[in-house]
Amino acid sequence: MSRTIFEPWPLGRITLANRVVMAPMTRNRADVAGVLPASAITYYEQRAGAGLIVSEATQPSAAGQGYPGTPGIHDDAQQAVWAKVAEAVHAQGGRIFCQLMHTGRIGHESLLPPGGQVVGPSAIRADLEVATADGQMVPCPMPVEMTTAVIKQTIQDFADAAERAVAAGMDGVEIHGANGYLPHQFLSPGTNQRSDEYGGSPENRARFVVELATAIAERIGADRVGLRISPGGQFNDMADKGNDDTYVALIQALAPLKLVYLHTLRRRSSALHEHLRELWPTTYVMNTGYLGSSEMDDLEPILAEGQADLVSVGRLFISNPDLLQRWRNDHPRATWDEDTFYTGGDKGYIDYPVSQNSKEKQR
Ligand SMILES: Cc1cc2nc3c(=O)[nH]c(=O)nc-3n(C[C@H](O)[C@H](O)[C@H](O)COP(=O)(O)O)c2cc1C
Known part of the structure; x- marks a missing residue:
């Protein structure tokens, strides 16, 4: 049976070998x-069978780091x-984009350069615990409201990081506008109560992400910039329900820019997603994120019916570096070990084997 999922897909300046994206995973x-x-x-090389890899979330500046152990892309060594x-x-x-993440109000000052403060669109604390630099879990600090100067500097930092990603030979960048981090905090009225041009109306709440995307696109080309969003998402103490108007305003404002893709986490409101798909002028990537399965039989109809052009898969790629081969050959998929998602050195990172079946096919 022919499968849409194995077909190539043109993405800006590049062509992906198949329609499967390895989702960004910290x-x-x-x-x-x-x-x-x-x-x-080794970890990324093992998973290059994905049409596109989106890297783990990576801080564009020292000020953007909110977790111990996340990589940066703001200096030469990184x-x-x-x-x-x-x-x-x-x-x-394979192909790889770098996911750029500024965590905004989610973070701890011990992870920041001396004198650094945790910032956000407004001084509204996330009601959850975060890790300090030495791994203690403590209440999330009250963020300092970003001044206009800090907003502009943050946008420049993203553009600088994007330039570094391209200089490193990466195929593009994905702006992490999902899951309760800084761009999402601007989009959502629960975390953005500003009274300046960055808050108050859907268009104003969308402004930060629009300016961010525009600045990065000017630096490296819109055909190398993707955006990830999670409308209605509640992760990281977000109250984003009923905020559909902001997402419509955002996508309408971004459409003329022709970023290379939109990557959505579908957790609810498929009517909104259908609308965003209609409004979005280029490639549409969908992650069914925890809601459903990321197995091929569930993803294939999403592509075949045109709900999305690409699908992204997270955890299955952790435990199956040769996932595409396994799908092609109908070989069983290994289950992932949650205990080593965020810790464990090489264990649970580069020691998941390829299947015997995949080895035979590769010969
Ligand atoms: C270990 C782990 C780390 C993750 N880190 C990120 C991240 O850095 N950036 C991001 O946008 N999503 C992140 N996610 C969410 C995934 O990209 C994806 O949306 C989620 O795993 C659901 O897809 P799945 O059901 O195929 O795993 C992470 C998920 C997991 C399991």
């Missing part, structure tokens, strides 16, 4: 300087390892 293996270990090169990752993925015929 693995917390970087050192205190935000530099990935050499094992990260960039050098990303260059090796990109080279290894390309050598296997």
Whole structure:
């Protein structure tokens, strides 16, 4: 039976070998300087069978780090390892975008440079615990409301990081506008109660993301910039329900820019997603995120019926580096070990084997 999922797909300047995206997944293996270990090169290389890999969330500046062990892409040492990752993925015929994440109000000052403060669109605290630099769980601090100057600097930091990602040979960047981090905090009225041009109306709440995307696109080309959103998402103490108007305003404002893709987490409101799909002028990527299964038989209809152009898959890629081969050959999929998602060095990172079946097909 022919499967849409194995068909190639043109994405801006590149062509993906298939319609499957490895979803961005934080693995917390970087050192205190935000530099990935050499094992990260192996980890991504092993998973290059995805049409596109979106990297783990990566801070565009020291000020954007909210978790211990996340990598950065704001200095030469960090960039050098990303260059090796990109080279290894390309050598296997894969493609990779760097997901850029500023965590905003989610974070702790111990992770920031001396004197650094946790910031957000408004001084509204997330009601959850966060890890300090030495791994203690403590209540999330009250964020400091960002001034206009800090907003503009943050946008510049993203554009600088995007330039580094491209200089490292990566195929583009994905703006992390989902899951309760800084861009999402601007979009949502529960975290954005500003009275300036960045808050108060759907258009104003969308402004930060629009300016951010525009600045990055100007720097590296819109055909290398994707955006991830999670409308209605509640992760990280977000109250984003009933905020559909902001997402419509956002996508209407972004449409003329022709970013290379929109990547949505579908947790609710499929009517909104259908509307966003109609409004969006380029590639539409869907992640069924925890709601349903990310198995091929569930994803294939999403593509075949045209609900999305690409589908992204998270956890199955952690435990099945050769996921596409397994799907092609109908070989069983391994289950993932949650205990090693965010810790464990090489264990649960680069030691998931390829299936015997995949090895035979590769010969
Ligand atoms: C270990 C882990 C880390 C994740 N880190 C990120 C991240 O850095 N950025 C992001 O946008 N989503 C992140 N996610 C969400 C995934 O991209 C994806 O949406 C989620 O796993 C649901 O897809 P799945 O059911 O195929 O796993 C993470 C998920 C997991 C399991």
